[in-house]
Amino acid sequence: MLSRSATGQNRAAGGAAVSIRNLCKRYNNFEAVVPTSVEIDSGDFFAIIGPSGSGKSTLLGMIAGYIDPTEGQIMVDGRDIVPEPIYRRNIGMVFQNYALFPHLSVAQNVAYPLKIRGVAKDEIARRVRESLAMVRLEAFASRKPSELSGGQQQRIALARASIYHPSILLMDEPLGALDKNLRDEMQEEIKRFQQELGATVIYVTHDQQEAAFLADRIAIMRDGAMTQIGSPRALYEQPNSRFVAEFLGEASIFPVKSASGKQAGQPCQIVLEDGTQAIIRTDEDAGPGRFACIRPERVTVGPKARGLDNTYTGIVRESLYTPGSIRYRIELNGTGSTLKVRVLPQGDTEVFETGSAVDIGWSTDDMTILRE
Known part of the structure; x- marks a missing residue:
């Protein structure tokens, strides 16, 4: 943007x-x-x-x-x-x-x-x-x-x-x-x-x-x-709804099943509809009926993902090299849910082929809670 x-x-x-x-x-x-x-x-x-x-x-x-x-x-x-x-x-x-x-x-x-x-x-x-x-x-x-x-x-x-x-x-x-x-x-x-x-x-x-x-x-x-x-x-x-997030740029959006441990300004745990757990920081209501959103450039792929607040394993289902970026579609933890990922290529950037097993992750501040 x-x-x-x-x-x-x-x-x-x-x-x-x-x-x-x-x-x-x-x-x-x-x-x-x-x-x-x-x-x-x-x-x-x-x-x-x-x-x-x-x-x-x-x-x-x-x-x-x-x-x-x-x-x-x-x-x-x-x-x-x-x-x-x-x-x-x-x-x-x-x-x-x-x-x-x-x-x-x-x-x-x-x-x-x-x-x-x-x-x-x-x-x-x-x-x-x-x-x-x-x-x-x-x-x-x-x-x-x-x-x-x-x-x-x-x-x-x-x-x-x-x-x-x-x-x-x-x-x-x-x-x-x-x-x-x-x-x-x-x-x-x-x-x-x-x-x-x-x-x-x-x-x-x-x-x-x-x-x-x-x-x-x-x-x-x-x-x-x-x-x-x-x-x-x-x-x-900071989109205020799922519609705005989807209309203005790419995003991975997941329904939220439950949330716990929420305190003002403190990280809380949410459970997505597919069972994936994530730690986020938000002042919004993060319970059922809401959606968790993460932009593709906020997702880290490869060894650097280890040690982040939210770390998972995934399978690359789609790998596309385009001028200025590498785009992936990665299945999360074998759940069937997929993440859109965009990486800016640099000299030492590893390119993962379709079918590769990879580590993926993001921090507590990278995921946004949305209403419908």
Whole structure:
């Protein structure tokens, strides 16, 4: 998981603070977005992720103004924008399909928002040059969108969305149509662009790694509700539910059968449903109905596992060497339960083949207790 090392650094002024208060959308008896409240700071990069149908794009559409809320408020710097038409909200929007006009040149596409606002021609020309320079496409001003690559078209869409200096930028799956290498490149572009522009960004994506790389904070949506909000690191290391743990990265998750010896701040013993015993440290209720979760990079494999708080034997059921990591699926203590394990290869790292017997282990702080 990647995240910004210093939230709020190198950020220009100009972004609006957004306060969403009990905002919801109902279609007859179906709640696409349940009453939702969240505070987004000025200049924040706020990502919203979740499975298809979770309400992400509906929420974004209400902020943009093309979907009418059933109830609730959207406060922008203390002003409720729900009654206001789209053109008065001072919000930029970037879509997955770019929405560029094919018959207009790049410069004409970028100029369009200013033209419909009645800005003087010389001012339009100046700001078009500035916007194209910001996305490093000054030399492409006279070309048509069809003459550009997907990444170049996306940068033109960014320039057009920002040319009238919106205080908020909404992005709905902006990189979804690009291949992986181009997506990675465009993530860097969007990050740099937002820091230069200083706008508040609300960013919808289905890609968890993309959200973690770009965002200061992430909201995870499920069934129209935000189930957890936090920094990328907090969500990954301290998920509040099984759903969040499984949605944001890989995890091995086991039902808990019983717990004993729990005292505040002290290790306690839990028994998993398969009979495996583990010592953990948690302030959460660790009894039946809860789940024990461990991330794959927290599991130690090989001789170094001996002497850890929780040490077991296992059989490697799957061994896969990928660029940057070795991935295992290891059966635990002959129970049939398997652990996902990820190891960063170094010069002396031993690679265990499928069928190998291995020691595995983790410390008391590596396992997290989750609710459903």
